[in-house]
Amino acid sequence: IPNKKIGIVGSGLIGRSWAMLFAAQGYKVHIFDILPQQIEVALADIEGQLQNLEKSGQLRGKLNAAQQFACIKGTVRLEDAVKDALLVQECVPENLALKRKVWKGVDEVAGNNTIFSSSTSTFFPSTFSDHLKNKQNFIVSHPVNPPYYVPLVEIVPAPWTLPAVAKKTREIMEEIGQTAVSFSKEIPGFAVNRIQYAILNETWHLVNDGVLNVADIDKVMSDGLGMRYAFLGILETTHLNAEGFTKYCDSYANTMYSVSKEFKPTPKYEGPTVSAIAKQLEANVPLDKLKAKRDWRDKCLVKLSQLKKEM
Numbered sequence: 001i002p003n004k005k006i007g008i009v010g011s012g013l014i015g016r017s018w019a020m021l022f023a024a025q026g027y028k029v030h031i032f033d034i035l036p037q038q039i040e041v042a043l044a045d046i047e048g049q050l051q052n053l054e055k056s057g058q059l060r061g062k063l064n065a066a067q068q069f070a071c072i073k074g075t076v077r078l079e080d081a082v083k084d085a086l087l088v089q090e091c092v093p094e095n096l097a098l099k100r101k102v103w104k105g106v107d108e109v110a111g112n113n114t115i116f117s118s119s120t121s122t123f124f125p126s127t128f129s130d131h132l133k134n135k136q137n138f139i140v141s142h143p144v145n146p147p148y149y150v151p152l153v154e155i156v157p158a159p160w161t162l163p164a165v166a167k168k169t170r171e172i173m174e175e176i177g178q179t180a181v182s183f184s185k186e187i188p189g190f191a192v193n194r195i196q197y198a199i200l201n202e203t204w205h206l207v208n209d210g211v212l213n214v215a216d217i218d219k220v221m222s223d224g225l226g227m228r229y230a231f232l233g234i235l236e237t238t239h240l241n242a243e244g245f246t247k248y249c250d251s252y253a254n255t256m257y258s259v260s261k262e263f264k265p266t267p268k269y270e271g272p273t274v275s276a277i278a279k280q281l282e283a284n285v286p287l288d289k290l291k292a293k294r295d296w297r298d299k300c301l302v303k304l305s306q307l308k309k310e311m
């Protein structure tokens with residue numbers, strides 16, 4: 001019988017999403033949180049989300065909402081959540097000392113056949129697994145928010161992670177319908193944030209130098225580059241934009257090089273440009289309307305993920 005037990009440690013935004021993704025495939029999910037009332041809130045929220053997804057026809061998997069919710073249990077005992085689990089997905093706040101402590105606790109009770117998977121957005125796996133007796137089972141599985149609609153998971157090993165653990169983690173992520181990418185080693189920012197920061201750096205300079213205003217620079221992504229990047233990666237985009245990648249490089253290498261050479265040093269994201277950009281953004285989306293705009297974004301992502309499935 002395959003081991004279907006999943007332990008979720010930390011029941012905030014990301015912990016809830018993981019719980020739903022695993023339950024959609026019938027995994028037996030055990031959610032632990034340091035705050036007992038947070039578990040209650042999380043379970044109620046998950047139940048509501050699953051019902052809404054069912055009503056709108058967005059529910060993943062073959063089970064109905066009630067069956068999926070029945071796969072998820074809350075517990076105030078860490079051991080109950082993690083002992084002999086197939087995989088433990090840690091989703092506690094982004095604080096290195098806290099993550100070290102939480103993993104030490106998991107390590108003491110989990111067992112050596114359990115994959116130790118962290119949702120960290122920023123920390124190298126090696127910085128909070130070196131002290132574990134089962135560190136060979138440790139890996140980062142970094143999701144993108146909201147994971148229910150944006151399937152990418154960055155799988156990043158520590159130097160001591162067993163290749164079999166990286167492989168099995170990828171298989172599990174793919175089984176629950178996520179899109180896994182496997183890193184050969186840890187690197188700051190993984191890939192999502194490295195690429196995001198490269199775009200953000202150039203965007204900052206274009207606004208700071210008065211070349212484009214905030215509303216217009218954002219259209220460069222939302223109504224330009226972003227439209228094709230929702231379907232094709234950057235490399236395949238270039239491949240299609242010429243008669244193949246080799247021709248693309250033949251044709252554009254000099255231009256790419258001479259434009260890129262002009263790139264300015266990395267901005268520090270401080271000074272009057274911060275408030276100038278904030279002011280223009282807030283004129284369009286005031287701070288008290290962020291929630292409404294996020295809800296709209298999630299609706300858009302639902303439609304986009306449907307379209308991607310159809311294509």
Ligand code: NAD
Pocket residue numbers: 009010011012013014015032033034035038090091092093094095102119120121122142143144145
């Ligand atoms: P969150 O603040 O919503 O939830 C954190 C939860 O952890 C809370 O329920 C809290 O009570 C619980 N917690 C705190 N200490 C604990 C402990 N010792 N043991 C068990 N539970 C504990 O945070 P989040 O946004 O869900 O982020 C969790 C992780 O996911 C972070 O590492 C973050 O970097 C990563 N992540 C977040 C996003 C995002 O967009 N929010 C995206 C990708 C990855």
